[in-house]
Amino acid sequence: xxxxxxxxxxxxxxLAVVVVxxxxxxxxxxxARLVFDSEAYPGLVALRRSTIALRWTGVVVGIxxxxxxxxxxxxxxxxxxxxxxxxxxxxxALLVGQQLSYSGARSRGSAGVETRRLRDYVPVGLAxxxxxxxGVLLTVCLFLVIAASPDDxxxxxxxxxxxxxxxxxxxxxxxxxxxxxAFHSGATSPFPGSFYVPAVLGALALLLALxxxxxxxTARRPRNGGDPELVRVDDALRRITAEGIVAAAGAGIAGxxxxxxxxxxxxxxxxxxxxxxxxxxxxGALVALGALASTLAFATTLLVPGNGNRR
Amino acid sequence: xxxxxxxxxxxxxxxxxxxxxQLAGAIRGGTLASGTRLPTVRQLAADLGLATGTVMRAYGxxxxxxxxxxxxxxxxxxxxxxSDAVGVRLGGLADRFIADAVAAGAGPAEVRAxxxxxxxxxxx
Numbered sequence: 315x316x317x318x319x320x321x322x323x324x325x326x327x328x329l330a331v332v333v334v335x336x337x338x339x340x341x342x343x344x345x346a347r348l349v350f351d352s353e354a355y356p357g358l359v360a361l362r363r364s365t366i367a368l369r370w371t372g373v374v375v376g377i378x379x380x381x382x383x384x385x386x387x388x389x390x391x392x393x394x395x396x397x398x399x400x401x402x403x404x405x406x407a408l409l410v411g412q413q414l415s416y417s418g419a420r421s422r423g424s425a426g427v428e429t430r431r432l433r434d435y436v437p438v439g440l441a442x443x444x445x446x447x448x449g450v451l452l453t454v455c456l457f458l459v460i461a462a463s464p465d466d467x468x469x470x471x472x473x474x475x476x477x478x479x480x481x482x483x484x485x486x487x488x489x490x491x492x493x494x495x496a497f498h499s500g501a502t503s504p505f506p507g508s509f510y511v512p513a514v515l516g517a518l519a520l521l522l523a524l525x526x527x528x529x530x531x532t533a534r535r536p537r538n539g540g541d542p543e544l545v546r547v548d549d550a551l552r553r554i555t556a557e558g559i560v561a562a563a564g565a566g567i568a569g570x571x572x573x574x575x576x577x578x579x580x581x582x583x584x585x586x587x588x589x590x591x592x593x594x595x596x597x598g599a600l601v602a603l604g605a606l607a608s609t610l611a612f613a614t615t616l617l618v619p620g621n622g623n624r625r
Numbered sequence: 626x627x628x629x630x631x632x633x634x635x636x637x638x639x640x641x642x643x644x645x646x647q648l649a650g651a652i653r654g655g656t657l658a659s660g661t662r663l664p665t666v667r668q669l670a671a672d673l674g675l676a677t678g679t680v681m682r683a684y685g686x687x688x689x690x691x692x693x694x695x696x697x698x699x700x701x702x703x704x705x706x707x708s709d710a711v712g713v714r715l716g717g718l719a720d721r722f723i724a725d726a727v728a729a730g731a732g733p734a735e736v737r738a739x740x741x742x743x744x745x746x747x748x749x
Contacts, residue, residue, distance in 0.1 A: 423634060425672035426627035427648070429662050429700075536671035540629025 336614045348554075348621050350547045357418025358547050364411040365551050366619055369558050372407025373617060376400035376562075389472070394510045394573050397609075398517035401566015402524060404616065408558045409528045412535065419537035419548040426539020434549075435533055435556040440615065444564040447608055451518065451571050454601065455511045458578060461594070462507020471508025475501040476585040502584050506574050514570055525563040532556050550622025558619060564612035572605035628656050632673050640675055644683040652692045652703050653717060659705040663693060666701075690716050 352359045380400030383392045392399070465473035480496040504510070532555045537548050579598030585591040630647045632640045651657045663669070666684060670677040684701055687693045691712070695701045726736045 420672070420674075422674035423632045424629065425664075425669055426629050427651070427657060427661075427663060427669075428627045429664050430668065534668065534671075536668070536674075539627055539672060540631075542627070545627065 332610060334617075336610055348547060348550050350543065355418075355544060355547065357415075357420075358544065358551070359418075361412075361415045361418040361548075361551055364415040365408075365555050365558075368407050368411030369404065369562075369616060369619070372404040372411075372562070373400075373613075375407065376403035379403045389469075389504070389509070391510060392513045392517075393504075394506050394570065394577075395513040395517035397569025397573055398514065398521050398566045400569065401562050402517065402521050404562035404565070405521065405524050405528055405559050408555060408562065409524075409531065412528075412532065412555050416535040416537075419535075419544060419551075421538040421541075424538045424540050425536075426541075426545065428539040428545075430533050430539075432529055432533045435552045436529055437553070437557045437560055440557060440560045440564065443608070444560055444567060444612075447564055447567045447571065447605075448518070448522070450601070450605075451514070451567050451574075454571055454574050454578075455514060458506050458574060459508045459511050461578075462505050462509070463501070465503045466501065469509060471511070472505060473501045473503035473507070474505040474581045474584075474591075475499065476588045476591055478585075478587045480587070498587070500585060502581050504577075505581050506577055514574070518567065518570070521563055521566050525559050528559045529556055532559065553622040554619045558616055561612045561616035565609055565616055568605050568608035568612055572602055572609055575599075575602040575605055630669075630673070632675065640673075641679045641682040641686070644673075644675075644680065645686045648683065648687055649690065649692055649717060652687075652706070657703050659703050661703040662699070663701040663703070690720055692717070 348362060350358060377400055380396040380403075383399050384390060384396050386392050459471060461474065462471040463473050463475040464470045477497070477499040480498060482494045482496060483491045484494040486492050506514075532552050535552075538544055575598045579595050579602055582591045582595035582598060628651050630644060632643050634640075636643060638646075648657070648663075657663075663684070664672070666677050666680045669675075670680045673680070684693065684695070688695060688701075692704055692706075693701050694704045723736060726739070731739070
């Protein structure tokens with residue numbers, strides 16, 4: 315399959331290399347460490363380690379899972395959901411890391427009279443960008459579903475078709491020019507229409523649900539709120555985890571937009587005779603560039619955690 | 626500065642009573658000002674490693690004493706003690722006196738008699 319071939323051989327490894335390079339560059343800027351007395355708080359050391367280390371594991375396993383689902387099933391119905399699947403795995407890894415070691419911030423029998431709210435930890439600007447990416451993904455899905463047609467075997471929403479008229483003038487036997495229009499049509503597949511979009515929407519729903527659950531657990535997990543130093547460090551770790559969850563969701567969603575828009579760009583571009591398709595192709599290229607930049611930005615934020623300071 | 630509460634598992638006092646005493650003391654002493662929002666029952670129970678019913682009972686006792694109020698959508702907040710300062714303070718003092726008297730083996734009639742006798746001695 316052309317799509318999976320392009321994604322596996324070129325796009326994903328290239329994206330991975332660029333993300334790692336961006337992470338290394340950005341890492342120098344964001345690498346201010348979260349400093350505390352590690353001997354006095356060994357539990358927080360474990361919590362910090364799992365909070366930060368498991369995101370790398372999540373990213374690697376997520377990319378592998380994303381690549382693995384591309385070829386699943388006849389005609390690869392999950393192909394375009396692959397980036398969202400990677401995001402789901404990355405968010406799940408962050409959650410597992412936190413759930414494995416949150417007891418490090420807890421002292422049984424001690425607590426602070428404090429209220430912990432989701433908005434104290436969620437990075438608002440980043441969350442807004444994820445919301446915008448979700449809106450773009452839904453818009454792109456709707457547009458592609460409307461644009462798609464059945465393929466040559468009648469499977470709905472799997473191909474892009476086009477019909478155009480070629481205006482020609484032919485001289486008859488008397489030498490008079492006669493109009494002789496030629497009617498052409500063409501089709502190209504696979505195209506991410508209604509055949510592929512349900513898997514994208516299903517993966518999006520799962521990713522958003524898991525992210526909300528993860529943020530809720532991040533705000534609600536127990537701790538000894540009566541120790542101000544522990545609270546300072548634990549608050550920072552919660553913000554780092556929340557930032558990771560939001561960034562992972564954003565990377566998955568923006569990656570989904572990227573996959574859909576790149577294929578849309580190439581498919582519409584196969585019909586240069588149809589002005590509307592040419593315009594759609596350019597639009598697809600623009601969306602793809604924006605999605606690529608967003609994916610890189612989200613992935614960099616995920617891979618290079620900040621120091622958890624309130625911003 | 627966050628007010629810290631501790632529940633000692635080796636203390637013979639029931640956990641809900643340990644919690645109630647500390648919160649009531651902090652509210653009466655002004656450490657927890659009126660309007661301060663208390664953590665949810667679930668959160669405080671998870672932080673302390675207690676059952677939710679234990680924290681719920683402590684909150685219930687505080688509410689019965691007029692020290693906290695529970696409002697839908699706002700959770701449990703420290704009551705405004707200025708509106709009925711004498712009554713709330715008396716209620717708290719009576720609670721403590723009765724608890725000590727019961728612990729000493731006194732019944733309700735003896736408790737009432739002791740209060741009447743104390744008032745008589747003061748000429749009231």
